[in-house]
Amino acid sequence: MTARPGFGVDDLLAEARGELRRVEPAEADELRRAGALLVDIRPHHNRLAEGEIPDSIPIERIVLEWRLDPFGEHKLPELTEDTRVVVLCNEGYASSLAARDLRRIGLRHATDLVGGYRAWRAAGLPIREGGTQPIT
Template sequence: MRKGYKAMLDEAMQAIVTLTPEQAAEHLNKPDVVFVDIRDPRELERDGLIPGSFHATRGMLEFWIDPESPYHKPVFAEDKRFIFYCAGGLRSALATKTAQDMGLEKIAHIHGGLSEWKKAGLPVQDWKPKDKK
C-alpha cells in the first residue's frame, strides 16, 4: 500500500480549516452557511443530526459536488460556506479535503464530529427521511 488512511488524514488536516464544535455552532441558522452531514442513513437514524443540515453520504459526495455529474446537487453550486461533519471527524476531514480539491472555497469541518458536538451540549434534531412518515 502506498498511502494509508493515516497519511491521507495527515495531508488533509494540513490543508483544511478545522472548527471546534463551539466555533461551528456560531454559524448555525446563518443563511450563507450549509452544514453537511456525510454519515450514512443508519447513523442519522440512530444519532440525529445538527439542525438544518444537508445530508450527503460520503460515497456520493464527488458526484454531488461536480456540476458536470448527472447526480449534481445545486446546493454545492451556491455561494455558501460549507461545514462538513461526520461521527468523529475523520471522514469529514477527508471529505473536506476532497471538496476543497474540487473547487469549494469556503469550507471547513468540525473537529470530533457529531460526538464532540453532542459532548459540548449543542443542539441535535431527529432525522426524518423524506420517504418515512
C-alpha cells in the same frame, strides 16, 4: 510487525487536515446560524440512532462530490464556489478526507467539524431526531 511501505491512512488524514482550517462545534454552530451548509455524511442508520443537526443536509459519501461540485451539472441548486460548507461524520475522520476532496473540486470554503457529530452533541448544541433521507 512489518513496517508499512508507502503512504498509510494516517498519513493521508494528516495531509488532508493540513489543507483545512477545521472548526470546533461552537464555531460550526455560528457558521450554521449564519447560513453555512452543514453536510452530514454519516450513514442513515447512524443518523437514525443518534440524531441530526438542525438544518444539516444528509448527503452520503458516495454521491458527495457530485452534489457539491460547484461547477457540476448534478450540484445542489443553491451551491456556488463561495458557499461555506462544513462536512461532518461520526467523529471527524472521514469528514476531513471529504472536505479536502471538496476543496480540490472548487469548493474553496469547505472544511470539517473537529470531533464530528459526537463532539457537537457532547457540546450540548442543538440536535433533532434523525433519519432524514439523504440526498441522492
